[in-house]
Amino acid sequence: MNKSEEAIYFYMDISLDFFEEYGFKSIPMDINIFRYVISSALKRCMMSCSIPVEILQYREKDRRGIIRIPSKETVKTWSALVLFSSYDNLECMFRVYKASPLLPCLNLCSSLYIHKKKDKECTERIPKK
Numbered sequence: 001m002n003k004s005e006e007a008i009y010f011y012m013d014i015s016l017d018f019f020e021e022y023g024f025k026s027i028p029m030d031i032n033i034f035r036y037v038i039s040s041a042l043k044r045c046m047m048s049c050s051i052p053v054e055i056l057q058y059r060e061k062d063r064r065g066i067i068r069i070p071s072k073e074t075v076k077t078w079s080a081l082v083l084f085s086s087y088d089n090l091e092c093m094f095r096v097y098k099a100s101p102l103l104p105c106l107n108l109c110s111s112l113y114i115h116k117k118k119d120k121e122c123t124e125r126i127p128k129k
Contacts, residue, residue, distance in 0.1 A: 007101035010074040011056075014081060015064035018092045025090060031058045034065060041084035041094065046076055053077065056103075064097075066106060074099070 016037060020026045029037075038053055051073045058065035069077050081094040098106050 007071050009068050010071045010099065010101050011103045011106055012067050012069070012078070012081075012096055013064070013098040013106050014067060015062060015095045015097070016087075016092055017063075017095055018090055027088065027090065028060070029063050030060060031055060031065075034058055034063060037084075037087050038067070038081070040087065041080045042077065045080035045083050051077055066103075068103075071101065 016029070016034065018024055018026045035053070035055055038055075042051055042053070051069060054068040056066045056068055078096060078099065081096065084092070084094055086092060100106055
């Protein structure tokens with residue numbers, strides 16, 4: 001991939017988990033608080049939150065969203081999110097489900113496709129004449 005074909009943005013499908021399934025307290029979170037938690041994670045790990053993060057989609061019920069970040073900042077952002085461990089004195093963690101330089105790739109799920117078997121194996125020998 002040459003410089004002109006390089007992706008400008010990187011997309012991540014993430015969620016913020018407060019371990020409710022293990023009996024821990026949960027807090028309601030709208031998109032503004034979710035944005036604040038992401039910037040807090042960046043500030044704690046990178047000592048600055050100058051990385052522009054755009055939230056393209058957000059679901060309040062499970063605190064899951066799709067974010068867009070500059071490609072050059074992918075590793076820093078991913079690291080900051082994964083290392084983040086508490087918000088408002090509650091244990092939590094970001095889960096990164098999918099990441100891609102192409103937004104449509106976040107929708108792909110190979111487990112939904114019906115895979116067909118080949119009629120013949122590739123290793124099968126062709127009879128000699």
